[in-house]
Amino acid sequence: xxxxxxIVGIGTTGFRATTPDVSYRELTYEAATKAYLDAGIEPQxxxxxxxxxxxxxxxxxxxxxYSPDQLGAVLKSIHTVPGDFIQGLGNGVMLIMSGYxxxxxxxxxxxxSNMVTKGDLLTFAADPFAWRPLQESPHAxxxxxxxxxxxxxxNTIEQCAQVVxxxxxxxxxNPRAALGAALELEDVLNADPVAExxxxxxxxxxxxxxxxxxxxxxxxxxxxxxxPIWVRDVSWATETNALDSRTWGEAVYxxxxxxxxxxxxxxxxxxxxxxxxxxNDEYSYKELQHIEALGLCAWGESGKLSEIGWSERTGxxxxxxxxxxxxxxxxxxxxxxxxxxxxxxxxxxxxxxLQLKTANTAVAAGWRGVPTTTGAVVVLGN
Amino acid sequence: xxxxxxxxxxxxxxxxxGKIPMTYIYTAGRxxxxxxxKLRDSGKFIGARCEDCDLTYFxxxxxxxxxxxxxxxxWVNVKNRGVVHTLTICHETYDDKPKETPSIVAFIRFExxxxxxxxxxxxxxxxxxxxxxxVEAVLKPKTQRxxxxxxxxxxxxx
Ligand SMILES: [Zn+2]
Numbered sequence: 001x002x003x004x005x006x007i008v009g010i011g012t013t014g015f016r017a018t019t020p021d022v023s024y025r026e027l028t029y030e031a032a033t034k035a036y037l038d039a040g041i042e043p044q045x046x047x048x049x050x051x052x053x054x055x056x057x058x059x060x061x062x063x064x065x066y067s068p069d070q071l072g073a074v075l076k077s078i079h080t081v082p083g084d085f086i087q088g089l090g091n092g093v094m095l096i097m098s099g100y101x102x103x104x105x106x107x108x109x110x111x112x113s114n115m116v117t118k119g120d121l122l123t124f125a126a127d128p129f130a131w132r133p134l135q136e137s138p139h140a141x142x143x144x145x146x147x148x149x150x151x152x153x154x155n156t157i158e159q160c161a162q163v164v165x166x167x168x169x170x171x172x173x174n175p176r177a178a179l180g181a182a183l184e185l186e187d188v189l190n191a192d193p194v195a196e197x198x199x200x201x202x203x204x205x206x207x208x209x210x211x212x213x214x215x216x217x218x219x220x221x222x223x224x225x226x227x228p229i230w231v232r233d234v235s236w237a238t239e240t241n242a243l244d245s246r247t248w249g250e251a252v253y254x255x256x257x258x259x260x261x262x263x264x265x266x267x268x269x270x271x272x273x274x275x276x277x278x279x280n281d282e283y284s285y286k287e288l289q290h291i292e293a294l295g296l297c298a299w300g301e302s303g304k305l306s307e308i309g310w311s312e313r314t315g316x317x318x319x320x321x322x323x324x325x326x327x328x329x330x331x332x333x334x335x336x337x338x339x340x341x342x343x344x345x346x347x348x349x350x351x352x353x354l355q356l357k358t359a360n361t362a363v364a365a366g367w368r369g370v371p372t373t374t375g376a377v378v379v380l381g382n
Numbered sequence: 383x384x385x386x387x388x389x390x391x392x393x394x395x396x397x398x399x400g401k402i403p404m405t406y407i408y409t410a411g412r413x414x415x416x417x418x419x420k421l422r423d424s425g426k427f428i429g430a431r432c433e434d435c436d437l438t439y440f441x442x443x444x445x446x447x448x449x450x451x452x453x454x455x456x457w458v459n460v461k462n463r464g465v466v467h468t469l470t471i472c473h474e475t476y477d478d479k480p481k482e483t484p485s486i487v488a489f490i491r492f493e494x495x496x497x498x499x500x501x502x503x504x505x506x507x508x509x510x511x512x513x514x515x516x517v518e519a520v521l522k523p524k525t526q527r528x529x530x531x532x533x534x535x536x537x538x539x540x
Contacts, residue, residue: 020397021389033384059400116399119477128408129418130441131500133531135476140487141500143470151468151513195472196508243489244440244497245447248468 005096006221006228007380008103009039009214010344012337014176015329017113019208024058024111025070031210032071032107039214040225043072046214047101051080052088052108052333056121059114071107071212083236084366085211086336086376090234092215102220106213108337112206112330125371130243138370139203143195145248146285150197152249153292157197159303160284161188164201166312167281167320171327173353174342178207178329188284202284207329211337213344227348232361232379235261239373246373251286254293254365254375261363261377262295270295271317274379275358276346278339280367281324287311290365291319294377313356321346321354336366336376347382412454413442422529425521427460429495440497463540464490466515467498471508484508490517490537504536516540 011034013019013027022030036043051067060066064080067073077100081088085108092104115121122138150156165185171177183201191199221228237256240246258270267273277296281287288302296317297305305311311319322328322342331338343362345351351359361381368374389395410418413430420428430442430453437448444454469488475481486503488511503511504520517537527533 020392020395022385026385030384037384056402059402117477119475123476128406129410129414130531134487134501136485136487136502137472137474137476137478139474140470140472143472144468144487144489147470147513148468193471193473195470195474198470240447242447243500248489 004218005093005215005231006218007213007231007340007344008216008221008224008226008228009035009041010211010341011035011038012176012211012341013209015178015207015209015331015338017178017205017207017329019111019113024109024114025066027111027208027210028070028107028109028212031212032105035105035212035214038226041103041214046072046076046103046105048095048104049073049076049078050088050091050095050104050106051078052083052085052106053080054082054333056124057115057332058111067107071105073105077101083333083374084336084368084376085334086234086340086364086366086378087236089213089215089231089336089340089378090236090376093231093234096215096217102217104215106215107210108334109210110331110334111208112332113208118206122370127241127243137195139195139198141370142283143198146197146283148248149250149285149289153300153303155285155288155300155303158185158189159306160202160288161185162306163281163284163287164188164326166306167287167324167326170313170321170354171323174322174327175352177323177327179205179327180323198283204282204325204330207331209329209331209334209338211334211341213337213340229344229347230381232381233261233265234376234378235264236374236376241371241373251289251293251375253373254290254367254377255295257375257377258294258363258365261379265379267379270363271297274361274363276318276321276356277363277365278320278322278324278343279363279365280335280339280375281320281326282330282335282367282369284326286367287319287324290367293375294363294365313354318356321351321356332369335369336364339364339366340378340380343380347380411444413444416457417441418529421533422527425524427462427492428457429460429492429497431456431458438495438497440492440495441499460495461493462518464492464498464517464537466503466511466513466517467491468513469503469511486511488537501531501534502536503538505538
């Protein structure tokens, strides 16, 4: 699939630890307003809307019924995808490819600061027979994944800490990021342990924010202003939530999603044909695991490459140029939205101080977090 | 048009607290009944075998996730022996509070199966634990077993 669907507008609130001055609907409203301005359209011109949300994250049952107003979608076609933003983007692409609409809007939002008992939320996501009765922290599942990943791949705890240093530093130059910081390797390695080998700074902190994206068909792009970024392909995959049959060392879900996206986009050697990646780094090791799953380097090489600056903004293959989850914040289902946003800004040459010299093709990848094994991948080009 | 004015004073931010007071029961299902009854009544483990895929599910299921065959009743006895596939020591509770005593948790791959179990390790220091360590389940006495995962106290090194 090539040059069929483009991102013609994108808007965001940016990401902050708390947003007491606005409601969750106003967060979306702000991002939507900016996206429509960016695309040069009015919401009346939009043929269909895709929202991404989860009832328990939003604190409502049947929360999808609350999504039209703040997008200008009242009396329009709208449906909600309970998944990552990139899965929502995939739904938007399908609406255009199938001829249902020429212009489609995709929305994602995190109001994590509204959730007072986030631990209960994740415990309620655990299997009620095999897992929930033990009442262990969801971070324990991530820590066990990390241990097995390091054991099998030969990557190290220090190399994971290097990811934290890089992403928090990248976020320093990102005006939209909540968590920019100049850390040293020792700061990360000496932070309090949460579930070993994960320490406090290996885990992305929660943030609020919204991203709204306007998609248009190839025919429609010509009549719109601006700078289209083409969706070369989008794909997603889920392994299993069963702890007894899932893979602990590799991110198989992301590998499958990437292989399909690359195949349909005609990409054979991703590290050569793609210029940079924005991918899920909700835990430090996830960046390394996802780099390998996305086929951007050989199995077990991501840590060594990170050590020599390969994934820095000035490196051979920049990863999470705007700070990723560690630098922008953990945004739940908006994870892929932050990744798409920063990829689009780079591809348009609008990334400000973060701008890469070469940015023609990008891969963005979201993960739905513990306890899921769902990954979503989109290849974008200018 | 975006937001023209924003709230200037934090105390002016109004909010309402809300709780989700919902209660559920989850039925164990056919495979779950068979597994937990066996554990409760005889202190033994069973898995389910898919001959076509050469896979032994543990805990058992009534269908194979690979070929989608019905494998209900293909129960096989599983030995109370496994190895630590991966592990961690957890310093926080599920709701982010420090634990008085950190817990060692592990995924244990059971011998001759393709499955395993998420549980705690006991009677051992974390420093002495490793991936590949052989372990066995320590069960609660029969009178205290209720037919659930907590009928297992913990796993200990063999
Ligand atoms: Zn089978």
